[in-house]
Amino acid sequence: MTGRTATGHRVNPLRDPQDRRLPRIAGPCGMVIFGVTGDLSRKKVMPAIYDLANRGLLPPGFSLVGFARRDWVDQDFAQIVHDAVKSYARTEFREEVWRQLSEGFRFVPGDFADDVAFDQLRRTIEELDRVRGTDGNHAFYLSIPPRFFGEVVQQLQEHGLAHPEAERWRRVVVEKPFGHDLASARELNDTLAEVFPAESVFRIDHYLGKETVQNILAMRFANAMFEPIWNSNYVDHVQITMAEDIGIGGRAGYYDGIGAARDVIQNHLLQLMALIAMEDPTDFDAASLRIEKQKVLAAITLPKRLHLTTARGQYAAGWSGGVKVAGFHDEEGIGKRSTTETYAAIKLGIENRRWAGVPFYLRHGKRLGRRVTEVAVVFKRAPHLPFHTSATEELTQNALVVRVQPDEGLTLRFGSKVPGTSMEIRDVTMDFAYGGSFTESSPEAYERLILDVLLGDPPLFPRHEEVELSWKILDPILEHWARQDERGKSRPEPYDAGTWGPASADAMLARDGRTWRRP
Numbered sequence: 001m002t003g004r005t006a007t008g009h010r011v012n013p014l015r016d017p018q019d020r021r022l023p024r025i026a027g028p029c030g031m032v033i034f035g036v037t038g039d040l041s042r043k044k045v046m047p048a049i050y051d052l053a054n055r056g057l058l059p060p061g062f063s064l065v066g067f068a069r070r071d072w073v074d075q076d077f078a079q080i081v082h083d084a085v086k087s088y089a090r091t092e093f094r095e096e097v098w099r100q101l102s103e104g105f106r107f108v109p110g111d112f113a114d115d116v117a118f119d120q121l122r123r124t125i126e127e128l129d130r131v132r133g134t135d136g137n138h139a140f141y142l143s144i145p146p147r148f149f150g151e152v153v154q155q156l157q158e159h160g161l162a163h164p165e166a167e168r169w170r171r172v173v174v175e176k177p178f179g180h181d182l183a184s185a186r187e188l189n190d191t192l193a194e195v196f197p198a199e200s201v202f203r204i205d206h207y208l209g210k211e212t213v214q215n216i217l218a219m220r221f222a223n224a225m226f227e228p229i230w231n232s233n234y235v236d237h238v239q240i241t242m243a244e245d246i247g248i249g250g251r252a253g254y255y256d257g258i259g260a261a262r263d264v265i266q267n268h269l270l271q272l273m274a275l276i277a278m279e280d281p282t283d284f285d286a287a288s289l290r291i292e293k294q295k296v297l298a299a300i301t302l303p304k305r306l307h308l309t310t311a312r313g314q315y316a317a318g319w320s321g322g323v324k325v326a327g328f329h330d331e332e333g334i335g336k337r338s339t340t341e342t343y344a345a346i347k348l349g350i351e352n353r354r355w356a357g358v359p360f361y362l363r364h365g366k367r368l369g370r371r372v373t374e375v376a377v378v379f380k381r382a383p384h385l386p387f388h389t390s391a392t393e394e395l396t397q398n399a400l401v402v403r404v405q406p407d408e409g410l411t412l413r414f415g416s417k418v419p420g421t422s423m424e425i426r427d428v429t430m431d432f433a434y435g436g437s438f439t440e441s442s443p444e445a446y447e448r449l450i451l452d453v454l455l456g457d458p459p460l461f462p463r464h465e466e467v468e469l470s471w472k473i474l475d476p477i478l479e480h481w482a483r484q485d486e487r488g489k490s491r492p493e494p495y496d497a498g499t500w501g502p503a504s505a506d507a508m509l510a511r512d513g514r515t516w517r518r519p
């Protein structure tokens, strides 16, 4: 029997299992985390697992195995997860959820070269399959520096952990940095590919797990009104900003030698750019999305004169949130001569019919004025204004701003008449805010992505082709900066903490007759 909705759509009371509105619940499975003592595990991965359990999206027998070089037993590991969940989980703490989840915790001590430890890991997984019903399905989360990936995946292979029995799965989850440049990214991909087939490798770019980022595709392709103007006929330029007010914190070891471009532009910002600029996919499956993203990434070009179209900076001492903060060179673990940039801005183009001639400006910095990530699509001015010039003096360009975070939503900026008897037109905005339109709160990116790993749902995970294409874009810029350093020609320009970056970044836009937005 079928019924109809108010809009006339047919509904089947025996609900369609393909219905994407139904909660997606992972089947029997477990996860092993390498690097349980790291920041990422404690702040993101462990809390997300608890949040998924709390929302009823994990199987009842879910198991979590920690692997680290620590003299711990299962209870010590459970305590670490407990503290992480208490401090960082999004949803409320419920004893009964915790009790059930923590019964599936195990800890295996050992280092990555330790064959005995990997044998114990295999026995632990077999025991979990028996007592928790994880059924031979396990994900290995490598929350460890990439230089250890090769050793760990080889160990998984040698100890019979990498390859599942029929109808079961084994997956590996890796975090950025996916290499240091194109050559090292290729090496890393080869290392993973020696053991795991491409469809079993899940690369986390947590920006793709954010609701607002996924919504870019919904906005563009579920509506009729944006696409007709989404091209070089109407768009003047695009600004993609990821500003942070924090400094490098305790991450000097990771950050020094990496810098803003590798840390964020190579992955998060180029993925945002791909979603904004790609053509519509034929379907929403992983293969169709990747084809379109790869096409647009392959069409991205760099302008010729990199000294004029890129900018880099380093934060100096200043103020952040009313507190005096140290400059980059005074952060613990950073040498006085470090040339690692904490701010990077670059100008890119796209050589295709839709975007030829439209500049995309990408910038990211630490210790800027406030934390904000947004994509602003700035439109050309109206071809003709039938008003006295004084009436439109304060009118700027129309813009559609995707507010990725915080204050998630969309803003449309356009001109409107100021009420009164005279004629004056000024900018106004029309806003969509998640809080105002939906009662559901957004899950953390890691909840979504970990659930997708357990479900084997790949659309939100970049493939190695995308990673390599992104490095191809960035490598010439990094090489250019390295040459400048070697020749002592220029260094990252200092900017005061709490400001909006170095003057050279402003000059870069001024050359094109534009200014950065001050979000």
Ligand code: BG6
Pocket: 206, 244, 263, 264, 373
């Ligand atoms: C990470 C970077 O990928 O993203 C960090 O390595 C950065 O340097 C972080 O602070 C920001 O993430 P979010 O979700 O807070 O914008």
